Amino acid sequence: MAIEHISHLRCIICGEKYPAGNRYTCDKCGVEGILDVEYDYDKVAKTLTRHALAQRPHTHWRYEELIPVDFSLPLPRLQIGYTPVYHTDRLNEWVGLRDFYLKDDGRNPSASFKDRASSVGVMKAIEYGAKTIATASTGNAASSLACCAAAVGLSAFIFVPEKAPEPKIAQLLVFGSTVIKVKGNYDAATDFCMDACAKYGWYNRNCAINSYLVEGKKTCGLEIGEQFSDTMPDWVCLSVGDGCTIAGTWKGIREMHQLGFAKKLPRMLGVQATGCKPIADAFHSGKELVPVEGGTRADSIDCGTPRNWRKAVQTLRESHGEIVAVSDAEIMEAMNKTARLSGVFGEPSGAASVAGVKRAIADGIIKKGESVCAVITGNGLKDIKAAIETAGTPIHIPPDLGVLDKELKKRKVL
């Protein structure tokens, strides 16, 4: 159904157009030539209206005209997307803004933003007749794919780097996928996965090369456009690893602006970790990206060779945005404060957006009176080690009121 709204695929480097179909990258530009899906917006506008949206399910599928899947096929029966936006009223004081919003994407089925993309991935795999889908991931794309594959009955092969946190690996195994733990980092896992897909003919979910997947990520931006409509914040902030989350979100916001749902466009603020900030460096130097080794507690953005850096940099330029780098200490503090002052528990890469907003204010990028929405891209239970490190220890005592009284007074919580 929604496939009818696609006009073509366009190479992000040379602009070459291709008809919609099962292809990954541009023939002329090779793996760097990622294809972007373009739509016939006049046709979209005829049926994607406020009135129509009011009748549609509260999932990301509600924007069906702008999602490149065949809606006549059975969709995974999961509540994906349409995640809540909260105005914060204690966290905003800590951050230093009057209007500070959180969009909690940790509330997706596998507890991260990635479900937006994986759900599109499994639908494309089914459409192309594949029985098997594969991906390489720092963790969340993998657990998300495992979850969505389980929901629709596809088998999944997942390549993870050695350092992926255990809770994420537990998710993969629980959802029944075959897990290959690759000796090396994320980039090694990605390359190995591509080779295996070529050898076995599996459908490749890697967002870095699969343009349809980014259309799933776009739904975060479509929601922001609909949820804020006339009150779009001045800034929308997301953490950046490979780069397609921020690029996808920006595309969605732009589409909702073009279709008249959002009154204005925000500026996009990207956040990387100081231990892994190749996209921030490329943006600030204006030069080609230089891959780095990486190294941050925020494992989901620890991506030293981002494949979507061009799209991320393009997003920052087009939106008159900025990108900042924050230390692991800043990330951990933001994770702790966000949980305590708003009730939203993000994993380090999720709470990094809040750390980034605070840094951008300190650096004079975000001005005091401006409004900001930070997306929490993953749930804190994804990395309990990090959480426990910032949260302190329980009071471990026998069931004795006298001892309790003493301990509470000692900690000054009474």
Ligand SMILES: *Cc1c(COP(=O)(O)O)cnc(C)c1O
């Ligand atoms: C994947 C991920 C990101 C970053 O997305 P990219 O597309 O790699 O830039 C941020 N936060 C979380 C929790 C993620 O899983």
